[in-house]
Amino acid sequence: MSVEKEHLENKRRVSDLQPNFSTVLGAASQFKGKLSGEGDYVIYGSVDGESDIRGTLILQSTGYWRGQILANDMIVSGTVDGDIIARNRIELTSTAKVSGNIIGAVVAIADDAIFEGEVHITKNDGLTIFNERRNEEVTSEELMKKD
Numbered sequence: 001m002s003v004e005k006e007h008l009e010n011k012r013r014v015s016d017l018q019p020n021f022s023t024v025l026g027a028a029s030q031f032k033g034k035l036s037g038e039g040d041y042v043i044y045g046s047v048d049g050e051s052d053i054r055g056t057l058i059l060q061s062t063g064y065w066r067g068q069i070l071a072n073d074m075i076v077s078g079t080v081d082g083d084i085i086a087r088n089r090i091e092l093t094s095t096a097k098v099s100g101n102i103i104g105a106v107v108a109i110a111d112d113a114i115f116e117g118e119v120h121i122t123k124n125d126g127l128t129i130f131n132e133r134r135n136e137e138v139t140s141e142e143l144m145k146k147d
Contacts, residue, residue: 010020022055041071043078049084061095074104083117 022039029045036052043057046064051057053071063078070085077093084090086104092124094112102115105123109115113132 025063061093068100 004046006068014116023037023041025041025043025045025047027044030048032048034050034052035041035047038054040055041053041057043063044060044067045062046066048066050068050091051070055071056073057069057071058075059065059069059078059080061077064080064113065078066081068083068085069080070087072087073089074084074086075091075093076084076096076098078095081099083100084098084102084104086107088104089106090102090104090108092102092107092109092113092115094100094110096110096113096115098114101120103120103122105121107110107119107121109119
């Protein structure tokens with residue numbers, strides 16, 4: 001195993017695992033429809049629709065999503081009205097506001113997150129509740145730098 005791959009496997013947070021983000025929806029942007037594709041996405045604006053992302057999706061604190069979200073991994077810091085389904089991990093940060101069900105192999109919910117719905121864990125690791133110790137926003141520099 002390469003040193004870089006071993007280094008990435010030892011990281012626990014979804015944001016630590018992603019060295020690059022290929023698609024960004026700005027804070028003043030709105031998207032309506034189905035968002036699908038491969039790669040990693042950061043949403044600062046609003047989306048009305050569904051997704052099928054083969055990669056990581058980060059919904060920043062300024063982001064709003066109405067509809068079902070499906071992605072490999074997710075970090076939610078913004079507002080979601082709809083179900084969230086991750087093939088792997090979901091993290092709700094302390095600024096997250098979710099009204100809908102959450103389905104994922106690993107689910108982590110910060111203490112101050114607002115969540116109304118059901119959680120379905122698809123892996124035996126269970127649910128993690130945590131105190132957020134990091135800055136909520138993932139900066140553009142952090143998204144673009146490589147480990």
